[in-house]
Structure formats: C-alpha cells, structure tokens
Amino acid sequence: MKSRLKWLIPLILLIVITALYLWPVSKPSFEKLYADVDQETVDSLVAFRNAYPTRTVFVNDKPWDYLVLGQGENTIVFLHGITGACPICLNG
Numbered sequence: 001m002k003s004r005l006k007w008l009i010p011l012i013l014l015i016v017i018t019a020l021y022l023w024p025v026s027k028p029s030f031e032k033l034y035a036d037v038d039q040e041t042v043d044s045l046v047a048f049r050n051a052y053p054t055r056t057v058f059v060n061d062k063p064w065d066y067l068v069l070g071q072g073e074n075t076i077v078f079l080h081g082i083t084g085a086c087p088i089c090l091n092g
Contacts, residue, residue: 054067055067
C-alpha cells in the first residue's frame, strides 16, 4: 500500500498542476488592462507600439509575434515569459 502511495500522490499532484497550467485564460482588453494608468503613460505605450509594430512568424502553423529593435551584427533574443504566455499555450 505504501509503495502505491509513493507514486500515486506525485502523479495526482502532477495531473492537478498540469490541468491548472493548461486552463484557458482570457486576455483583458488594452483599455481594461490600462484603466488605472495615467493617460501620459498610456499615450507613450500606444506611440511605441505604433512606431515599432510586432511581426509574426509561423512555426508549425502556430503564430509567434516578435519585435525587432536596434541594428548591427549582434542579436539578442529575449523570450520573456514564454512558458506562461505564449499563444500556443493559450490558444492550443
């Protein structure tokens, strides 16, 4: 009985954690997300987004949005929050 519990409890925890991680989450609108932010900051963000629009690449028929800034030979790829906020994770 104890040997079964040794693998059964971690298995149940793994299933619960996986289910919570994969639970679909809706994205709030820009207006709702920035409702409590001062207008100058909101205008600055909108201006930045207009000046530097995102580009999209498709990998295995899934869209990945990215932003290109700067110039030169050296490249930095910054994958912030990729495991929790990627479109593949949220939209299946």
